[in-house]
Amino acid sequence: MSCSGQGLIGLDQALVAYSTVEPRAVQTLPLVEAHQHYLAHDVLSEIALPLFTQSAVDGYALKSEDILAGITVFELVGEIRAGIEEYVQIESGQCVRIFTGGKLPDSADTVARQEIVSKLDSRISLNQALNKGTDIRYQGEELSIGTILAKQGQYLKSGLVASLSMAGVKEVSVFNHPRIAVLITGDEVSKSLDNSAQVFDANSPMVLTWLKERGFYSIHLEHVIDDETVLKKALANALDHYDLVITTGGVSVGDYDLIRPVSLGLGANEIFWQVAQKPGKPIYFAEYKKPNQSSYLLGLPGNPAAVFVCLEIHVFTLLKAMQGLKEAKPEWEKASLSEAVKGDSREQLLRMKLNVDEQGQLSVSKLKKQQSHMLSNLSEANVIGRIPVFNNAENCPKFIEFIRL
Numbered sequence: 001m002s003c004s005g006q007g008l009i010g011l012d013q014a015l016v017a018y019s020t021v022e023p024r025a026v027q028t029l030p031l032v033e034a035h036q037h038y039l040a041h042d043v044l045s046e047i048a049l050p051l052f053t054q055s056a057v058d059g060y061a062l063k064s065e066d067i068l069a070g071i072t073v074f075e076l077v078g079e080i081r082a083g084i085e086e087y088v089q090i091e092s093g094q095c096v097r098i099f100t101g102g103k104l105p106d107s108a109d110t111v112a113r114q115e116i117v118s119k120l121d122s123r124i125s126l127n128q129a130l131n132k133g134t135d136i137r138y139q140g141e142e143l144s145i146g147t148i149l150a151k152q153g154q155y156l157k158s159g160l161v162a163s164l165s166m167a168g169v170k171e172v173s174v175f176n177h178p179r180i181a182v183l184i185t186g187d188e189v190s191k192s193l194d195n196s197a198q199v200f201d202a203n204s205p206m207v208l209t210w211l212k213e214r215g216f217y218s219i220h221l222e223h224v225i226d227d228e229t230v231l232k233k234a235l236a237n238a239l240d241h242y243d244l245v246i247t248t249g250g251v252s253v254g255d256y257d258l259i260r261p262v263s264l265g266l267g268a269n270e271i272f273w274q275v276a277q278k279p280g281k282p283i284y285f286a287e288y289k290k291p292n293q294s295s296y297l298l299g300l301p302g303n304p305a306a307v308f309v310c311l312e313i314h315v316f317t318l319l320k321a322m323q324g325l326k327e328a329k330p331e332w333e334k335a336s337l338s339e340a341v342k343g344d345s346r347e348q349l350l351r352m353k354l355n356v357d358e359q360g361q362l363s364v365s366k367l368k369k370q371q372s373h374m375l376s377n378l379s380e381a382n383v384i385g386r387i388p389v390f391n392n393a394e395n396c397p398k399f400i401e402f403i404r405l
Contacts, residue, residue, distance in 0.1 A: 007274065011313075011347050011386075014275045015329055017285065018317050022294055023324040024176040024243065031164055034156050036215025037174035038323040043150040045167045048140035055080075055098045056135045060117055060124055061108035062095040064132035072126045080105070095124060104136060111135040143167060153325050175323040178243035181220040182207050183234055185249040185259065186302055202304040202375060203248040210311050214319070226256040235259075235297075236266050239288045243295050244322065246315065249302030252282040259299045260284050268297055276389075278346045279306035279372035283314060296322070303372035309349045312384055312403060332386070332401040335362035343390040351381035352402065364402055381405060 026040040055061065062074055074095040078088040082101030089107045090096055096105060104111070110130050118125040143149070149167055150160055156174070164172070184204045204221055211219055220242060224234045231250075238245040250259040251273075260273060268286040275283050284299035298318060300310045313330055320328035335354065352364040364385050367377040383402040390396060 008276050008281075009272050009274070011275055011277050014272055014283070014285070014314065015317050017271050018314075018321045019327055021287075021296060021318065021321050024178055024293075024322055026173050026324075027176055028171050028173050030171050031161060031169055034172050034174045035158065035161055037156050037177065038320070038325060039150055039152055039154050039156065040173040040175050040324060042148050042152050043164060043169060043172055045143045045145060045147040045149050047143075047168050048145055049143040049167060050137050050139055050141065053104045053139045054082075054137050055100060055102045055104060055111045056137050057111060057113040058099050059111045059113040059135060060095040061090070061098045061104055061111050062126075063090065063092065063108060064110040064130070066092055067110070067126070067130055073120070074124050074126065076122050076124060109133060109136070177216060178319065178322045179218075179220075179241070180211065180216055181222070181238035181242040181245045182211075183222050183224050183238060183245065183247045185224045185226065185231065185247060187226045187256075203302070203307050206304065206308060207246065207248065207311065210308075210315075214316070226250070226258065228258055228262060231258050232262050232266065235262055239263075239266065239268070239295050239297065240290070243293070244318070245295065245297045247297070247299045248307050249300075251284045251299040251301060257282075259297075260286075263288075263297055263299075276346045277309075277313075278344055278348050279303065280310045280314075280349065281346065283310055285314075285318075301372070304375050305351070305370075306372040308375070308378070309351075309384060312405065313349060330403045332403060333362070334399050335364045335383075335385075335402055336399050337385075337397065338363045338365040340393060340396045341366050341387055343392070343396065344387070345389060345391075347389060348385075348387035350385045350387060351377050352383050352385040353380055354383045354402065354404070364400065 071093055075093060077090060077094045077096055078086065079097040080086045080088060080102040081099050088096050088105050090105060096108065098111060109132055111134060112126055112130055113135055116127050118127060149164055149169065154160065182204065184201065208219055208221060222234055224231050247259050250257045263286055264270060268288045271285045271287060273284045274281055280301055282301050286297045288295045288297060298315060300307050317328050317330060338355065350370055351367050353367060355363050355365065364383055367380055369377050382405050384405065386401040388397060
């Protein structure tokens with residue numbers, strides 16, 4: 001798909017373009033190593049859970065028929081601990097001490113928790129009546145063989161890893177992480193301010209930590225000056241050796257905005273350039289075809305707030321698509337606007353604060369200092385709100401979409 005030549009395109013059109021990329025290859029990894037990957041296939045349970053019928057509490061296993069017969073005092077004939085295989089059988093009027101997770105004897109069908117029992121040397125006295133099956137976890141009551149444990153496209157967080165581990169899953173098929181290169185461009189960006197015309201680099205630490213938060217740890221980072229020859233060499237190397245190249249700066253229309261012309265000169269195919277959003281209008285997306293699999297170039301603006309917004313909206317969507325998610329898109333939610341905002345001819349992506357009232361209703365409020373070079377409000381922002389195009393104050397929407405940060 002190519003939007004090239006269409007000029008300024010809408011945000012939704014740009015997001016749809018990402019769904020056309022080639023997903024990365026599938027590999028099988030040990031479960032823990034697959035953490036922070038997307039599943040390539042459904043995962044089915046090969047066992048039943050619980051694996052065996054067991055006690056849900058610390059207590060005493062006994063026969064419900066004894067309770068129905070009016071027996072309240074039971075002879076204690078053994079002990080069953082969790083993880084220890086014991087072959088204890090009980091007769092009428094007998095019980096066995098059992099702990100949470102202990103395997104229930106075939107001859108028992110009820111557990112009396114220790115809080116309702118009085119201990120009398122080698123006997124116990126039951127202080128209340130119980131129904132058959134009380135405080136028992138039955139084999140297979142949570143999962144049966146063939147149950148879908150996780151679906152294709154699910155992201156492996158620690159909770160899902162634990163759930164699969166409990167079901168005995170040792171390895172899973174996942175989409176490979178894209179190999180990522182980050183090029184920070186601009187003579188004005190510096191770590192140490194070598195002269196009075198430079199600014200501190202916020203983009204490289206922001207992009208690197210943002211990627212790490214999503215499971216990408218081995219990132220090639222390079223600072224590139226505004227020189228066509230230097231940029232051409234760096235960009236050619238990145239496109240040849242990495243699956244995704246993210247650049248910051250150099251994508252607008254100035255004399256030193258070289259990312260687009262240099263990439264086109266290297267043979268990249270433009271998919272789109274410029275999106276009707278604020279901030280982040282000059283974002284640039286291109287495909288670079290290679291013999292085995294294409295790599296992609298996503299050129300972000302240079303202003304830090306625009307970079308941050310584009311990471312959350314564009315880069316995240318593209319990464320999902322490259323990892324096999326069909327129709328990847330941001331996880332939009334809806335909330336009411338707590339106060340009117342000024343309209344614009346482009347969609348606005350504002351750093352906002354999400355509030356929840358006593359009734360659980362969601363509302364968002366615009367934070368101050370929204371300019372694309374300002375980041376100070378990120379200490380308060382917990383969502384990015386999407387404000388549609390409107391001109392007149394009376395057309396300001398009452399509800400908007402947002403994504404959580």
